[in-house]
Structures are given as C-alpha cells and as structure tokens.
Amino acid sequence: NAGVMQNPRHLVRRRGQEARLRCSPMKGHSHVYWYRQLPEEGLKFMVYLQKENIIDESGMPKERFSAEFPKEGPSILRIQQVVRGDSAAYFCASSPRGTTQETQYFGPGTRLLVL
Amino acid sequence: AQSVSQHNHHVILSEAASLELGCNYSYGGTVNLFWYVQYPGQHLQLLLKYFSGDPLVKGIKGFEAEFIKSKFSFNLRKPSVQWSDTAEYFCAVNPRSNDYKLSFGAGTTVTVRA
Numbered sequence: 001n002a003g004v005m006q007n008p009r010h011l012v013r014r015r016g017q018e019a020r021l022r023c024s025p026m027k028g029h030s031h032v033y034w035y036r037q038l039p040e041e042g043l044k045f046m047v048y049l050q051k052e053n054i055i056d057e058s059g060m061p062k063e064r065f066s067a068e069f070p071k072e073g074p075s076i077l078r079i080q081q082v083v084r085g086d087s088a089a090y091f092c093a094s095s096p097r098g099t100t101q102e103t104q105y106f107g108p109g110t111r112l113l114v115l
Numbered sequence: 116a117q118s119v120s121q122h123n124h125h126v127i128l129s130e131a132a133s134l135e136l137g138c139n140y141s142y143g144g145t146v147n148l149f150w151y152v153q154y155p156g157q158h159l160q161l162l163l164k165y166f167s168g169d170p171l172v173k174g175i176k177g178f179e180a181e182f183i184k185s186k187f188s189f190n191l192r193k194p195s196v197q198w199s200d201t202a203e204y205f206c207a208v209n210p211r212s213n214d215y216k217l218s219f220g221a222g223t224t225v226t227v228r229a
Contacts, residue, residue: 004158033215035217035219037219040221041221042119042121042205042207042218043205043207043219044218044219045216045217048216055215056215058216059216091159093159095215098215101147101166101214103161103164104215104217105161106158106159106160107158108157108158109158
C-alpha cells in the first residue's frame, strides 16, 4: 500500500499559521478518508471525500478545518490559525469505490507540531 | 457511537514467545473488524479483517484473530513472534451500516527482544 502518498511527513508551524496537508491516493482510487491521531489515542475519523465532493465531514472540528479533493491533484486538509492542540499525526487513506466492506489503504501520515 | 479498547499499551516479549493482544469494542449492531500494523517508519498495513463467516481469521505473517461475538472481542494472536514483529498494532471497527468510518483503538506497542 505504498501507493498512498502524504506530504509533508513532518510539519512545524507556529500558533496562528496555516497548515496544509496533502494526500495522493493510490492509483485508481477515487475515495479519500482523513483521520487524526492525538497523542496516546487511536485514529479518529475526520472526513470522507470523493472527487469534488465531501461525503461525510462529521468528524471535522467546526472551525478552522477544511478539506477538499479536487478533480485534479491531491486531497488537501487545511488547518487555519493552528493552535497547540492541533499537534497530532494526520493520516490519509484511500479506497477504489467506497463500497461495502472495502479495505482502506493508509499513507504514512503527516506529523504536525505546533509551537 | 462505537468505541474500541485495546487492553495493553506496551507489550515486551522475547523471540519465540506467544503473543495475544486484546481488543474489545462497544457497538450494538453488526460490525466489520480489522487489525492494522505499523512497523517503525512505515505505513499502517492491514494484517487481517473479519466481515462474516468463520470467526477465526488468518492474516499475513502468521497472525490470526478470533471474533467472539458474545464478548464483543477480536483478539489478535501469533504463536511464536520474531524480532521483526516489533511494531504498533491497532484494532479497528466499523459498523456495517456506515462502513467507511473506521474507529481505532489506541494501539499496542509490541517490542520483541532478540
């Protein structure tokens, strides 16, 4: 599953700056999922996107966080005006069709540190 | 909402020892169950999954897991570990009715001493 690419792998931001995390799904996959892992916790679902559509953003914080998956290019998770509590590992996963019982393939994650 | 608990935060073993990692979930409906592994510096990889059928599931690298519905458990086992099994192991669950939304346990770090 090395096909799911995330960059950067590590990102350091100061409070108030913006963080942009990128995810390129595996070739042929049109469904993308973002998860966040806070220290000492399991991964938590944030958002599910298809090309140009947000399907489920029930796990996204109401403010400062947004996600997109444009027709061309990677999926972007954007965090505006970062705070220390945003420090976490952010994982992206992809699947081919988003159908029942489909396996999600994960990327290596982006470790965000907010100073 | 479903939740997943993994019993051990850190397990230390010697090579050739047997491994069992506990996983319990809370959800009233039908679920799919997964174990993922993350080796140092690598991606999360799927070890095995259970959707239906035989509750004893065989995965890669000699791992297996048993789904016990009455106990809401999906424990992972390996009879004889190797140094290369050093990794973090995550149990995950999603409900059949909404099955893209995985819920993960906090993970168990397994260290195998040579």
